[in-house]
Amino acid sequence: xxxxxxxxxxxxxxxxxxxxxxxxxxxxxxxxxxxxxxxxxxxxxxxxxxxxxxxxxxxxxxxxxxxxxxxxxxxxxxxxxxxxxxxxxxxxxxxxxxxxxxxxxxxxxxxxxxxxxxxxxxxxxxxxxxxxxxxxxxxxxxxxxxxxxxxxxxxxxxxxxxxxxxxxxxxxxxxxxxxxxxxxxxxxxxxxxxxxxxxxxxxxxxxxxx
Amino acid sequence: xxxxxxxxxxxxxxxxxxxxxxxxxxxxxxxxxxxxxxxxxxxxxxxxxxxxxxxxxxxxxxxxxxxxxxxxxxxxxxxxxxxxxxxxxxxxxxxxxxxxxxxxxxxxxxxxxxxxxxxxxxxxxxxxxxxxxxxxxxxxxxxxxxxxxxxxxxxxxxxxxxxxxxxxxxxxxxxxxxxxxxxxxxxxxxxxxxxxxxxxxxxxxxxxxxxxxxxxxxxxxxxxxxxxxxxxxxxxxxxxxxxxxxxxxxxxxxxxxxxxxxxxxxxxxxxxxxxx
Ligand SMILES: Nc1ncnc2c1ncn2[C@@H]1O[C@H](COP(=O)(O)OP(=O)(O)OP(=O)(O)O)[C@@H](O)[C@H]1O
Ligand SMILES: [Mg+2]
Numbered sequence: 001x002x003x004x005x006x007x008x009x010x011x012x013x014x015x016x017x018x019x020x021x022x023x024x025x026x027x028x029x030x031x032x033x034x035x036x037x038x039x040x041x042x043x044x045x046x047x048x049x050x051x052x053x054x055x056x057x058x059x060x061x062x063x064x065x066x067x068x069x070x071x072x073x074x075x076x077x078x079x080x081x082x083x084x085x086x087x088x089x090x091x092x093x094x095x096x097x098x099x100x101x102x103x104x105x106x107x108x109x110x111x112x113x114x115x116x117x118x119x120x121x122x123x124x125x126x127x128x129x130x131x132x133x134x135x136x137x138x139x140x141x142x143x144x145x146x147x148x149x150x151x152x153x154x155x156x157x158x159x160x161x162x163x164x165x166x167x168x169x170x171x172x173x174x175x176x177x178x179x180x181x182x183x184x185x186x187x188x189x190x191x192x193x194x195x196x197x198x199x200x201x202x203x204x205x206x207x208x209x210x
Numbered sequence: 211x212x213x214x215x216x217x218x219x220x221x222x223x224x225x226x227x228x229x230x231x232x233x234x235x236x237x238x239x240x241x242x243x244x245x246x247x248x249x250x251x252x253x254x255x256x257x258x259x260x261x262x263x264x265x266x267x268x269x270x271x272x273x274x275x276x277x278x279x280x281x282x283x284x285x286x287x288x289x290x291x292x293x294x295x296x297x298x299x300x301x302x303x304x305x306x307x308x309x310x311x312x313x314x315x316x317x318x319x320x321x322x323x324x325x326x327x328x329x330x331x332x333x334x335x336x337x338x339x340x341x342x343x344x345x346x347x348x349x350x351x352x353x354x355x356x357x358x359x360x361x362x363x364x365x366x367x368x369x370x371x372x373x374x375x376x377x378x379x380x381x382x383x384x385x386x387x388x389x390x391x392x393x394x395x396x397x398x399x400x401x402x403x404x405x406x407x408x409x410x411x412x413x414x415x416x417x418x419x420x421x422x423x424x425x426x427x428x429x430x431x432x433x434x435x436x437x438x439x440x441x442x443x444x445x446x447x448x449x450x451x452x453x454x455x456x457x458x459x460x461x462x463x464x465x466x467x468x469x470x471x472x473x474x475x476x477x478x479x480x481x482x483x484x485x486x
Contacts, residue, residue, distance in 0.1 A: 111326035111385075113289060115340040115392065116315040125339060129330050 007164030022089025030097020051091040100134035140202035246295035257451035273448035319389030320398040325381040327373040359387040379410030396427040
């Protein structure tokens with residue numbers, strides 16, 4: 001049980017760190033995508049599409065096994081997993097930011113200017129608050145998707161929730177045939193406990209902010 | 211539809227005289243536009259527009275769709291840069307480098323066709339954003355003014371509502387109050403009733419009529435001909451980027467000079483007959 005909690009902890013911090021970094025990188029990327037410059041927007045688009053079709057597992061393997069072999073650098077499994085999740089998350093985040101900024105009607109900007117607000121004031125008091133409201137549900141959704149994807153780190157030998165579960169099953173399985181049902185069922189339950197409130201929260205926000 | 215309804219608007223005779231007769235032409239000019247030319251890309255939209263707006267005057271701009279009415283208003287408060295020509299506000303040249311348009315826009319209020327309230331702010335905060343952030347006025351003072359205006363348009367009880375909880379007509383009245391609370395010298399209205407349901411048109415036009423009778427300087431773009439007739443001191447008829455006619459409303463509506471204006475007015479007559 002205590003070991004399961006340790007595994008859970010690893011799952012949680014890998015996903016939280018990745019989400020945090022994704023938001024950090026995703027916002028400027030998203031603003032670039034929303035920018036008028038066609039070339040930059042196109043490049044960002046290609047990056048996003050590329051990341052989306054690329055299975056996360058393949059990326060994990062690529063960075064963890066292949067790169068270290070080729071370049072002789074030994075990246076820690078934790079570093080690789082956060083890196084890969086951030087590459088993916090930042091791309092998704094950028095797309096969310098782009099969508100939330102471009103979906104704001106142009107006359108919001110205009111009516112702010114017509115009141116004599118400077119462009120900085122319009123951004124600060126009108127555009128950003130609305131963009132954040134539109135962004136939040138998407139970010140939360142991304143968070144749950146990330147938590148659900150973390151078990152992949154299992155394959156590069158990080159003792160996350162799944163890995164620990166498997167080890168327990170291997171040991172206990174000798175004595176108890178139903179051990180796997182209990183342990184994996186419990187893990188299933190833990191994921192549900194974490195993700196469901198998050199998605200409820202996001203629905204609540206969506207309802208509140210229309 | 212609302213044609214007959216608006217025909218009935220009766221500004222009391224007294225108010226009308228008060229506002230109109232002490233020769234408008236003698237009053238100081240608030241906005242003076244000379245030879246404004248504006249194009250979007252290759253397309254020439256305004257082909258040399260000259261117009262004066264006198265203090266206390268209500269100028270109504272009409273014309274077929276796409277003739278450049280909105281563009282003209284947007285040029286007047288600098289939302290669109292112009293290619294050539296001059297604009298003056300209170301005798302001060304605006305079309306020169308270094309003009310602080312943010313300051314100018316505090317003196318030229320504008321209300322648009324689409325409800326452009328800020329959806330994340332309630333009615334009061336929508337109204338106070340300009341006075342507090344731009345004009346740096348005291349919150350209590352601004353709030354007092356805002357409440358007084360809201361009361362006048364019958365919306366004081368909606369001060370805490372969010373825009374999504376309001377009807378189209380209510381939103382437009384709030385938008386008007388939001389501009390008025392900045393205490394502008396002149397107000398620009400761009401087809402503020404065009405996207406409203408018919409039954410809400412009147413409540414917004416009534417607010418504008420009462421502002422007119424109070425002597426507020428206004429430039430109004432509208433497709434409501436009955437309203438135009440009732441509220442205007444001067445009608446400007448635009449077509450294809452030119453001012454084709456510039457006349458008092460009775461002259462323009464009863465005796466339009468040009469065939470283009472006649473044709474345009476006939477379009478409304480025809481519309482009126484069909485609906486009856
Ligand atoms: N930002 C823009 N970029 C390019 N063309 C524009 C832009 N804004 C307006 N136009 C064009 O300029 C012309 C005049 O537009 P404007 O909105 O001033 O017409 P309007 O007289 O207000 O018409 P309506 O009665 O339909 O509102 C139209 O043909 C329109 O397509
Ligand atoms: Mg228009």
